[in-house]
Amino acid sequence: MSRPVVAVALRPALRPHLFDAAAEARLAALSVPAGGDPALVVTDFAAPPAAAALAEAEVLVTGWDCPPLDAAALARMPRLAAVLHSGGSVKHHVTDAVWERGLAVSSAVADNAVPVAEYTLAMVITAAKRLPEMERAYRARRDGRDWQYWSEAFGPVGNHRRVVGVVGLSRVGRRVVELLRILDATVLVHDPYVPETAIRLLGAVPTGLDELVAAADVVTLHAPSTPETRYQMDRRRLALMRDGSTLINTARGALVDTAALADELRSGRLYAVVDVTDPDPLPAGSELFDLPHLTLTPHVAGSIGGELRRLGGFVLDELQRWSDGAELLGRVLPETLPSIA
Incomplete structure (x- = not known):
């Protein structure tokens, strides 16, 4: 040697x-x-x-x-x-x-995909249970209400028979699909570069992007940042998302129109988990720091x-x-x- x-x-x-x-x-x-x-x-x-x-x-x-x-x-x-x-x-x-x-x-992209996929799985589960919002409300109320109140107050929470949409069958996206097998969920996948047969072999359903966004309870982004994917989640596509659904972005900030997402979050219609932003890191005056319905983390989904x-x-x-x-x-x-x- x-x-x-x-x-x-x-x-x-x-x-x-x-x-x-x-x-x-x-x-x-x-x-x-x-x-x-x-x-x-x-x-x-x-x-x-x-x-x-x-x-x-x-x-x-x-x-x-x-x-x-x-x-x-x-x-x-x-x-x-x-x-x-x-x-x-x-x-x-x-x-x-x-x-x-x-x-x-x-x-080392494949190895760095491991913690990103783990983070994504955690956030899919957390989003479906509405844990961040429920935790804040529980701290504020302090009145001993039991699980029935919280279940009724937050609607049909939980991961049973949820629909999760995975956008981009990258190394991270592929691993996310594999991890999602532990859930009783339907997994939709959109990736124009991957044959439908390969998606089906993973136990997922190949789906057009608009159809995926409209059908999913949680949409998680794993596409690369290219001119074609800039603002992939624009105002029109965000409007297609179901009321109460969640957008997760651990890929690249430029995939999402931040201003359009901010409007949806302020309206209370959507939830989001954002680990990557545009720009990244965020300036101190960014509106994202103060938006409701948003879990915001400082680009830590990857290896730390x-x-x-x-x-x-x-x-x-x-x-x-x-x-x-x-x-x-x-x-x-x-x-x-x-x-x-």
Whole structure:
């Protein structure tokens, strides 16, 4: 097994979350540190202190806040052959210059899909039970009313025979569909890139987007952000949603017309769970912070805390495979990049 020269380019504070002591030891065993400094983290490809390390790097381990790998950056890395990304999307730093150089690119997107799908399942269940609204009302009333009152006050709550619509059979979307099997629910799926037979094999029902939105008790978004999907949930489509239904967005903020959603939430007609926004993060003055019927979280559906170890482990496994001449499991191809997150 050869030991490639590896440089690391990501937010410095992220590294210890990705790699604990055991993982750092494994990285040291699998590679030679670029520039001879095993603790080096590059944040600026043009910075003189990184020049020597980048000049000899054969593999670049990347993560959130990695600078763009444009032609100028790649000119400083003449020996670079592979980019192993410890996050999901590589669109933030992989440019056309990477493909023109013929570099291999890998992403931990499948591993990052695990917590996003778990979050989504939790929110589907929570939304159907109306738990956030019920919890707030229970705290406010403090009068000892039992389950019958709460059931009647909040309408037909619960997950029995609910209809869940999944928009986008991405890695996250596919895992969400699999997790939803634990519920007594009908699962509708819309994805124009996936054959209907493949959707049916997952136990779901292929459905047009408008039909899905109109039929579902919960609509959860897992489509990529592209020009075609911008404002996929616009004012017209939000109006198709059933009264009292819930929209969940853990994909990209640009999929939803925020102003139109805000109007629906203020009216009390719809509920929403929003983990990603446009812009992201939100400015302090955003109206989303004060809207009713909204569960708002700060882009935490993906890997955080101990979940980041899974991503670090995947990158090390990919590095092992690269060193052994084996196929990269997270390989990203230029022709499929536009249709993924």
